[in-house]
Amino acid sequence: MLAFIIRRIVQSALVMLVVALVAFALFRYVGDPISSMVGQETSLADREALRTTLGLNDPFIVQFGRFIGNAIQGDFGISYRLQQPVMELILQRLPATLELALVSGLAAFIFGVSAGVYTALNRRGFLSTGIMAVSLIGVSLPTFLIGILLIWLFAVELQWLPSFGRGDTVALPGGWTTGFLTSSGRQSLILPAITLGLFQMTLIMRLVRAEMLEVLRTDYIKFARARGLSNRTVHFGHALKNTLVPVITITGLQLGAIIAFAIITETVFQWPGVGALFINSVRAVDVPVMAAYLVLIALIFVIINLIVDLLYYVVDPRLRVERGAARH
Amino acid sequence: MTEPLLSVRDLVVEFPTRRGMLRALDGVSFDIAPGEVLGMVGESGAGKSITGAAIIGLIEPPGRIVRGEIRLAGERIDNLPPEAMRRIRGKRIGMVFQDPLTSLNPLYTVARQLIETIRVHLDMSEAEARAHAIGLLDRVGIPAAARRIDDYPHHFSGGMRQRVVIALALAAEPELVIADEPTTALDVSVQSQIIDVLKEICAERGAAVMLITHDMGVIAETADRVAVLYAGRMAEIGPVRDVILNASHPYTSGLMASIPTLVQDTDRLVQIPGSMPRLNAIPSGCAFNPRCNQAFERCRIEQPPLIDVAPRHAAACWLAEEETKNDG
Numbered sequence: 239m240l241a242f243i244i245r246r247i248v249q250s251a252l253v254m255l256v257v258a259l260v261a262f263a264l265f266r267y268v269g270d271p272i273s274s275m276v277g278q279e280t281s282l283a284d285r286e287a288l289r290t291t292l293g294l295n296d297p298f299i300v301q302f303g304r305f306i307g308n309a310i311q312g313d314f315g316i317s318y319r320l321q322q323p324v325m326e327l328i329l330q331r332l333p334a335t336l337e338l339a340l341v342s343g344l345a346a347f348i349f350g351v352s353a354g355v356y357t358a359l360n361r362r363g364f365l366s367t368g369i370m371a372v373s374l375i376g377v378s379l380p381t382f383l384i385g386i387l388l389i390w391l392f393a394v395e396l397q398w399l400p401s402f403g404r405g406d407t408v409a410l411p412g413g414w415t416t417g418f419l420t421s422s423g424r425q426s427l428i429l430p431a432i433t434l435g436l437f438q439m440t441l442i443m444r445l446v447r448a449e450m451l452e453v454l455r456t457d458y459i460k461f462a463r464a465r466g467l468s469n470r471t472v473h474f475g476h477a478l479k480n481t482l483v484p485v486i487t488i489t490g491l492q493l494g495a496i497i498a499f500a501i502i503t504e505t506v507f508q509w510p511g512v513g514a515l516f517i518n519s520v521r522a523v524d525v526p527v528m529a530a531y532l533v534l535i536a537l538i539f540v541i542i543n544l545i546v547d548l549l550y551y552v553v554d555p556r557l558r559v560e561r562g563a564a565r566h
Numbered sequence: 567m568t569e570p571l572l573s574v575r576d577l578v579v580e581f582p583t584r585r586g587m588l589r590a591l592d593g594v595s596f597d598i599a600p601g602e603v604l605g606m607v608g609e610s611g612a613g614k615s616i617t618g619a620a621i622i623g624l625i626e627p628p629g630r631i632v633r634g635e636i637r638l639a640g641e642r643i644d645n646l647p648p649e650a651m652r653r654i655r656g657k658r659i660g661m662v663f664q665d666p667l668t669s670l671n672p673l674y675t676v677a678r679q680l681i682e683t684i685r686v687h688l689d690m691s692e693a694e695a696r697a698h699a700i701g702l703l704d705r706v707g708i709p710a711a712a713r714r715i716d717d718y719p720h721h722f723s724g725g726m727r728q729r730v731v732i733a734l735a736l737a738a739e740p741e742l743v744i745a746d747e748p749t750t751a752l753d754v755s756v757q758s759q760i761i762d763v764l765k766e767i768c769a770e771r772g773a774a775v776m777l778i779t780h781d782m783g784v785i786a787e788t789a790d791r792v793a794v795l796y797a798g799r800m801a802e803i804g805p806v807r808d809v810i811l812n813a814s815h816p817y818t819s820g821l822m823a824s825i826p827t828l829v830q831d832t833d834r835l836v837q838i839p840g841s842m843p844r845l846n847a848i849p850s851g852c853a854f855n856p857r858c859n860q861a862f863e864r865c866r867i868e869q870p871p872l873i874d875v876a877p878r879h880a881a882a883c884w885l886a887e888e889e890t891k892n893d894g
Contacts, residue, residue, distance in 0.1 A: 457668040463624055464663070465683045465734060466656025469648075475682075476671050483673075555718040556672060 250540045257536035261529040262305045314530035319522040324530045335511030339497045342435030350439040354446025376440035385433040385506035402508035434503040438492045449481040490546035494539040570597035577634035588845040590616045592798040603775045605789030612795040614778045618744045623651040657687040660735035664747040666727035670719035677715040687738035702733040725756035746778045797853040804879030814881035816858045
């Protein structure tokens, strides 16, 4: 178990190193950092002097080493556009994105699994057919369109929910701002969370349904029935747990995707998260922010992957290898 | 003869398909006496497993029983409501499946699967059920049962897993055990051990066994009576010795002749020419007539009923009728 965790952490570190290399290359070679810092009238000699003081004339490996060293300490430099430390900017915006991703991810998982199980158990039912038809829409409609449709229906026509922003937030100790504690914050969360989570929900639902149907055909389910276990025990005790093994992986990766692709939803709803920050930075060629965002998203993916691997381990006893192969 | 434990009368099972109804079982009738071992042989698709599934009430939909009745100790069980049938499964009729590698839920320990089965059927506390489970494992020949009970299925070898499956099937002391090819998936060296364990335990508890197999050797050693199925119909049924020595149906004779023996020194194995008809293309008259070297006009037109050829020994063959006429 410990060896497994250490191996996975080393692998994760390698992945992060590669991503950091890409981020660094972006930072260092997309445009000239000096020209975005100084004005038009700075002389070539001054530029060269600045270049030397900033260490931009050092060998590549030294510069990369310095980048990594700073990144580990959370230092990604100063934003060109906002003239603030990049890390500070991201930390300000991160709570908004994480709260949005958490709510939509959780909702997608809960509704996805329930609907998946329901449609698998009542395959030919009227409601199942309906859910499957609606899920097809969820899978095929692009996110921005869903967002706009929701805004039109619930914000413009019905005027039930706000169409943009995060509502009022409450600052918690540690620099975290939360929208959960105010009613306008909670209301503002609903539409973006649906928009962001709908695709994931339908995906999880279809996956759970397919896996569940597969599991229900297995011998151990037939044997469980032949032993006289109740339908409830068979479906939720035996079938569901086996269904969840592959579902965990996909759901984990989807959570990463939710955070990374919140960009579109955040843009549609003017949500003040890191996604919106990234889009604005791209427009302004704010390279330090882009590089930091890249590293951050990679870090989130790597951490989620690590957690998924460990969860696998908890759910599936066959992976607990230290007890050895079949004993006789 | 005492009242039969299991009585199957004129059982017809059909599966609707796109190309019409497939009749998997066509008017099968037989009895099993308390404590008796009935062997059931036939080629793949002859209806052996469907018969087992019909008795325990687990025919895969859309297949269904369209005619006939199944009685357990005189009480009809083929039309019971699902909940009543569930209480019979495992409690009064146990089932052992073909492949021990897939019959057990991989995510739960053997203890958990045994205890849940015991507690569904018997009024026992967790601790009592556990003690009972250890006793069962010990009885089916699992060494160090008290320690091994907390292992997962993948910690056991194939033969050991089949012992666990037998323990599960017998957990609530059923009166009838349906063993569907219990040794087919096992290594030859452990096949006879498993059959011995099954036979011994059932004999000791007075449970009757319906042993489905295509291994005539196993039948000869184990069964009291044997039923031969062909294309969903009963071809011949009778005491094992009678059927083996005086096979009255040409199909049974063919089966017997195709068992290789060490005594005869032959270059070629004897085989029955042709193959069993598909269920949607069963010829009129006797289903075996196209492959039968003794078939005559009547065999192609009229389906033979089961005709008694000796006490308790019957064959569905017009030749048998000729013989009994000549004798009489």
